[in-house]
Amino acid sequence: MKKLIYILIFIILCTGCSDFLEIKPDKKMSVPKTLxxxxxxLNDYGTLNSAYTALGIIAGEPYYLNSPNWNSIADLDDRNAYIWSEEPNFKTQAWQGPYRVVYICNQIMQILDKLTVAEKESARFKAACGHARFLRAFAYQELxxxxxxxxxxxxxxxxxxxxxxLMPDIDVVSKRASLQDSYKQxxxxxxxxxxxxxxxTTIQTGTSKSAAYAGLARLFLDMKDYDKAYRYADSAWSLKPYLLDYNTLNSGANFPITKxxxxxxFSALTVSSNAFGRNYIRMNPDLIASYQVGDLRKENYFQPNLVDLGTFGFKGSYDGGPGGAFIGLTSSEVLLIRAESAARLQKIDEALKDVNFLRKYRWTDHIYPIVTEQEPNRLLDIILQERGKxxxxRGRRWSDIKRLSDDPHRAIYLERIIDNKTYSLPIGSLKYAIQIPAIVMEQNPNIKPNKR
Structure with a gap:
């Protein structure tokens, strides 16, 4: 543990905002160089798995805040994200968190490349290589x-x-790649x-082939390449075809779903924020009304707000507790990606099989209304509603809002009201790309701001 602490101090010194070259590290400090x-x-969960930005959660999830709670949010960027403000972002953590993952993974890959031939033939080497490449992919995907x-x-x-x-050289001046090249990476x-x-999984907080397939399925869904999304989701599901039976959950618990x-x-979290604090949020009434009698997600995901009767807060985190939002990869998401892609590819029977299989594990005593819709567009709407419920x-709604924005029948228009003022996010808005922190662009003019 002490060795890990020294290594982390070394990395923090190398990734600081300024003057890092002038800092003289302690000679006893371990410079990472071995497998x-x-x-x-790679086992540092706090750095690699739970430091992702919450801005997409705040901007897109189906909930609302009342004016006093919104005004009490101390973090200006989080407050602005909730109303899609034009104000610049100032908090660098939202940007630095994922890039710290990238830096550490780049450093790990550089170390691994220098190991002996014998070490490179070991299962431990392969696990470390695979995990580092996966983590870098996930970090870039979140960015x-x-x-x-x-x-x-x-x-x-x-x-x-x-x-x-792609290298841990901190002296290289960066600029933004094209969106195409970013996806390719x-x-x-x-x-x-x-x-x-x-x-x-071969590393304690690591991943496996199923997670990599799931990451690709999520990515190709966002790219609207439904053939590849289907195939990668199918591969992920074939390796881990398991769902939680919600009949076995204790819906009366504070957090019914275990970590x-x-x-x-793959488990990943955003940083925590009062903007979606458990005692602050109220779920959109339309979402709550969409759960039919017998759908166990309602009682396992939501809790009645005692101070605001008739409204509901959220307790269904897949991390099993309070804190940041769970944005990791799950088999239930994989199944929904395969179902949606199948519907779009006219594979009706397969889409029906997947959506009904999911519902079976979400309804009381596995007795659920069977979906039989054969018309592709109507079936797609049912699957998208199931995805929303x-x-x-889980961090997917912001991406869904973006990818569905060019569909006139399914695009999502957002409104929120604070202090009697209505804020809106029009369909197709340039605000779908949240602004990069101002200090990042000030320190590196090669990084251009998002269009407004």
Missing amino acids: EDCELL ISVYTLPYNVKTADIELGVPIR VISDYQAALGFLDVK YNQEVL ELVF
Whole structure:
């Protein structure tokens, strides 16, 4: 543990905002250079799995705040994200968290590249390589989902993506890659990870082939490449075809869904924020009304607000407790990706099989209204509604708002009211790409702001 602390101090010194070259590290400090060092770094859950930005959660999830609670949020960026403000962002953590993951993964891959031939033949080496490539892919994927416009195959090569760093050299000046190249890098990392990862998780807080397949399925869904989304979701599901039976959950518990449950393929969290604090939020009434009698998600996801009768808060975190929002990968999301893609590809029987299989594990005594719709568009609407009811506060709604924005029948218009003033997010808004923190662009003018 002490060695890991020294290694982390070294990395923090190397990734500071300024004057890091003038800091003289303690001679006793461990510079990571062995396979064991890499494994220690990869098991640092707090740094690698739970420091992602919450801005997409705040901007997109189906909930609202009353004016006193919104005004009490201390973090200006979080408050502004809730109303899609034009004000610049100032908090660097939202940007630095994922890029710290990228930096550590780059450093790990550089170390691994220098190991002996014998070490490179070991299962431990393969696990470390696969996990590092996976984590870098996931970090870039999260950055893309928050800080870029929706993917459009016709414009992706000219739209701004995110800066791509593939080496731990901190002296290299970055600029934003195209959106197309940003997506290509995520695909490349996930596919490389598949070549190393085992079917079973081999690192304590690590991942496996099923998670890499799931990450690719999520990515291709956002790209609206439904054929690849279907195939990767199918691969992920075939390796881990398990769902939680909500009949076995204690719906009266503060947090009915346990951490690292059998649906979790990869665990990841945003930072916490009062903007979606448990005692602050009220779920949208339309969402609450969409759960039919017998749907166990309602009682396991939501709790009545005692101070505001008739409204509901959220308790259904897949992390099993308070704090940041769970944005990791799960088998239930994989099943919904496969179902939606199947419907869009006219594979009606397969789409019906998947959506009904999910409902079976979500309804009282497994007795549920069977979906039999054969018309592709109506079936797609049912699956999208099921996706909205299933993936609450899992970070998917912001991405869905973006990717559905060019569909006139399914685009989502958002409104929120604070202090009797209505704020809106029009369909197709440039605000779908949340602004990069101002200090990042001040320190590096090569990083251009998002269009407004």
